[in-house]
Amino acid sequence: MLGKFIHLIKNWTLVVSMGIGAGVYLLFYYLPVLDPISVRLAPIFDSILPLFMFLILYVTFCKVDFRKLALVKWHFWTAVFQSFFVAIIVGGILIFQIEGTTLILLESVLACIIGPCAAAAAVVTLKLGGNLEQMTTYTFLSNLLCALLIPICFPLIEPTSGMTFWSAFLLILNKVCLVLVVPMILALLTKRLPPLRKFYQWLIHVPDLSFYLWGCSLMIVTGTTLKNIFHATSGIGFLLLIAFSGLLLCLLQYAVGWLIGRFFGASIESGQALGQKNTAFAIWIAANYLHPLSTVGPGCYILWQNIINSVEIWRKGKYSA
Structure with missing residues (x-):
């Protein structure tokens, strides 16, 4: 019985993580006595x-064979379709001069589309039996594409943001380097340096370590998402519309x-x-350059994409069995 329960938790780790994150946030939200603790914990999280x-x-990079990193055909077509979706949203806003709540809704959708491929996509791909090297290559490509699209598109729909192309490009590129390049260099050093060889062998043989680290981070992101929703200044109907549009967009991508x-x-x-986005990054760019309510879109998107990921992992486990 215990073995079946542990197997169930492993298959639905992402859903369990989201449930824990939501439960903890709601506990702090509805119990005012915990307010002093939440104030202290917020900067820590x-x-x-x-x-x-x-x-x-x-x-993840410690498990990558960097000699196998190369562009393949699906990289090109996936990037083309992401750019195409972005062009449809931005073009629609400009051609029809959309304003008000409709603009906020489309900005929310745009944040979910234009966001780069999630770093954890490689983790889930590995869990599903996919090619880690191809996903790692596309993660770099997607982030560079994002660094080009955001400075071009956002000033067009939010001219008051005061964002110039080069300042935004360099800012985003700097974040990309910190998130991607630094851990990659450290992974290379861990592989190459003899004093770290034992640690490297131990690290790569810990099963699903990166996947469970992602589950822990998902608890925090889920709590942050609920915080954005609970503190939104709009009506529940409009928030549900944003959430539903995020679901449709997630399924489409x-x-x-x-x-x-x-x-x-x-x-x-x-x-x-194409489907799994770096929603934490999308929330950041929406909060800084678009309407504050547009952060609700990527906040809900993370719930939808991880439900899909959990179903995929469950199906993979069932098929393998």
Whole structure:
């Protein structure tokens, strides 16, 4: 009985993580006596989340064969479709001169589309039996594409943001380097330096370490998402509309990714590449350059994408069994 319960938890780790994150936040929200503790913990959690993302990538990169990193055909088509979706949203806003709540809704959708492929997509892809090297390559490509699209598109729809192309480009590129390049260099050093050889062998043989680190970070992100929703100044109906649009968009991007991948024998990789977004980054760019309510979109998107990931992992486990 205990073995079945542990197996169930492993298959639904992401859903369990989201449930714990939501439960803890609601506990602090509805019990005022815990307010002093929440004030002290808030900055700690804000600093822990980037650390988790760093460790996830470091552990993942330690398992990557960097000699196999190369561009493949599905990389190109996935990037083309992401750019195409971005062009539709931005073009629609400009052509029809959309304003008000409709603009906020479209900005929320845009934040979910334009966001780069999640660093954890490589973790989930590895869990599903996909090609880690192809996903790692696309993660770099997606972040560079994001660094180009955001400075071009955001000033067009929010001219008052005061963002110039080069300042935004360099700012985003700097964040990309900190998130991707630094853990990659450390992983290379861990592989190459003889004093770290034993640690490296231990690290790569810890099963699903990066996946469970992602589960821990997901608890924090879920709590942050609920905080954005509970403190929103809009009506519940509009928030539900944003959440539902995020669900439709999530299903669309996964479906298009799977369809692209079928032509190249890489449905797992392409589906995760287009569907699984770095929502923490998307929330950051929306909060800084778009309407504050547009952060609710990527906040809800993370729930939808991890439900899909959990279903995929469950199906993978069932099929393997």
